[in-house]
Amino acid sequence: MSAPTVLVDEATVRSALAEVADPEIPAISIVDLGVVERVQVGDDAIHVELLPTFVGCPALDAIRQAVEARLAEFGRVVKVEFGYRVPWTTDRITERGRRSLTASGFAPPGDDTCPFCGSGNVATDNLFGPTQCRSVRYCRSCRKPFEAIKVV
Amino acid sequence: MTNAAADLLPATRTALSLLLLAMADDEFVIGFSDSEWTGIAPMLEEDVAMSSLAQDELGHAQALYRLLADVVDDGRDADAIAYDRPVEGYYHARLLDHPRGDWAASIARRYLYDTADAVRLEALADSSFAPLRDLVDKIRREERYHEMHMTAWLDRLASARGEPRERLLAALERLAPDAATVLAPLPNELSLVMAGIIDATGDELDARWRAKIGRVFERLNLSMVLPVADPLTARTNHSDAFRWLHGEFTAVRSAQPGATW
Numbered sequence: 382m383s384a385p386t387v388l389v390d391e392a393t394v395r396s397a398l399a400e401v402a403d404p405e406i407p408a409i410s411i412v413d414l415g416v417v418e419r420v421q422v423g424d425d426a427i428h429v430e431l432l433p434t435f436v437g438c439p440a441l442d443a444i445r446q447a448v449e450a451r452l453a454e455f456g457r458v459v460k461v462e463f464g465y466r467v468p469w470t471t472d473r474i475t476e477r478g479r480r481s482l483t484a485s486g487f488a489p490p491g492d493d494t495c496p497f498c499g500s501g502n503v504a505t506d507n508l509f510g511p512t513q514c515r516s517v518r519y520c521r522s523c524r525k526p527f528e529a530i531k532v533v
Numbered sequence: 534m535t536n537a538a539a540d541l542l543p544a545t546r547t548a549l550s551l552l553l554l555a556m557a558d559d560e561f562v563i564g565f566s567d568s569e570w571t572g573i574a575p576m577l578e579e580d581v582a583m584s585s586l587a588q589d590e591l592g593h594a595q596a597l598y599r600l601l602a603d604v605v606d607d608g609r610d611a612d613a614i615a616y617d618r619p620v621e622g623y624y625h626a627r628l629l630d631h632p633r634g635d636w637a638a639s640i641a642r643r644y645l646y647d648t649a650d651a652v653r654l655e656a657l658a659d660s661s662f663a664p665l666r667d668l669v670d671k672i673r674r675e676e677r678y679h680e681m682h683m684t685a686w687l688d689r690l691a692s693a694r695g696e697p698r699e700r701l702l703a704a705l706e707r708l709a710p711d712a713a714t715v716l717a718p719l720p721n722e723l724s725l726v727m728a729g730i731i732d733a734t735g736d737e738l739d740a741r742w743r744a745k746i747g748r749v750f751e752r753l754n755l756s757m758v759l760p761v762a763d764p765l766t767a768r769t770n771h772s773d774a775f776r777w778l779h780g781e782f783t784a785v786r787s788a789q790p791g792a793t794w
Contacts, residue, residue, distance in 0.1 A: 436671055437592010465596075465667040468674065507578040508678055509585035513592075517581070533674040 389455045391420045401451050404443040405512055408485035415473025426458040432469035435513040471532050488529035495520035536663045538604040545728045548721040550604050557597035558625035564590025565782050566633050575636050589675050616786040620779050624768045626714035632774035637700035644683040649715035651680055652742045661729035691753035712759045717767035
């Protein structure tokens with residue numbers, strides 16, 4: 382007995398993936414983060430090509446598992462592949478993604494203002510931060526530390 | 534443009550595997566060694582920075598070992614290559630055999646390494662071996678931050694009067710005999726140049742590196758004699774400091790064979 386065929390195309394899969402949150406910054410989805418590159422839907426399998434934000438990102442396995450779990454309902458084998466054929470860059474983050482980052486207290490890449498008060502009077506405390514993709518800044522106006530997404 | 538290792542000539546494939554092994558072992562050893570600063574760096578910001586740098590390097594090593602596993606295709610996976618070799622089987626540059634030392638020594642070692650590694654990566658940017666070219670493109674975007682940070686630290690220590698500068702000079706003097714080992718010519722590297730996998734031989738890369746750091750050393754009034762590395766010993770005869778480090782990074786794997794990272 383084969384599983385009943387569910388009508389599914391690339392757009393269905395992509396909108397399902399838009400519900401998968403980044404494990405380190407749950408406010409942004411992996412689609413808005415620009416991590417989802419290729420989606421191919423076949424009769425038996427769904428292939429998803431994802432781009433690591435950083436080569437050694439420790440969240441990759443968690444992302445893979447979340448993608449597999451989210452796509453399980455489509456009744457096909459899910460094959461998730463990480464690759465470097467296309468480099469992930471911070472330009473891949475969508476406008477909506479940038480707004481989600483700001484709303485959750487992160488300065489989007491290339492934005493030199495404070496996500497809390499909007500002041501431009503900010504200092505870089507550390508090029509490096511608690512994860513590979515973040516650096517640490519300090520707002521001299523509202524006196525809050527915050528994190529910024531590194532430009533790569 | 535080549536996409537699969539199987540399409541390479543056997544001699545080219547062997548030379549490529551040595552290049553990848555050298556690069557992966559370099560990143561692995563400096564990454565693991567610098568991760569020892571986690572928790573004990575001279576200030577909190579540097580604790581975070583050095584840990585992040587180390588994490589980047591271990592990630593690069595993992596990706597390079599995976600690529601190497603594809604090229605060698607002898608049944609070993611990335612973890613087996615990374616952990617299941619005796620001390621003598623490691624192929625990192627002798628520069629990285631020096632212990633982490635004090636903060637000035639770690640900065641000096643990393644500055645010398647990062648600048649040489651940047652020259653090597655640049656020489657691979659248009660590689661005809663697509664999987665390596667793509668990975669290098671990605672790695673360079675991260676290494677840019679490393680080099681920026683290390684140059685700032687070198688500047689800071691060299692420009693300070695008294696103890697910081699003295700410690701830096703002492704460290705550079707200890708490292709100088711092995712400084713050029715990262716770019717020392719590799720066996721049969723000419724086949725890599727001819728296949729377009731890398732754009733120059735070790736001698737040419739060494740000259741590019743010297744031109745680059747020479748300008749910085751001159752500006753900071755650091756006069757260093759960096760002897761040309763002997764290719765036969767540049768990546769062999771590892772030190773007691775590395776022997777100790779090897780015991781550390783293989784401890785979990787030996788206690789629990791098949792453990793994954």
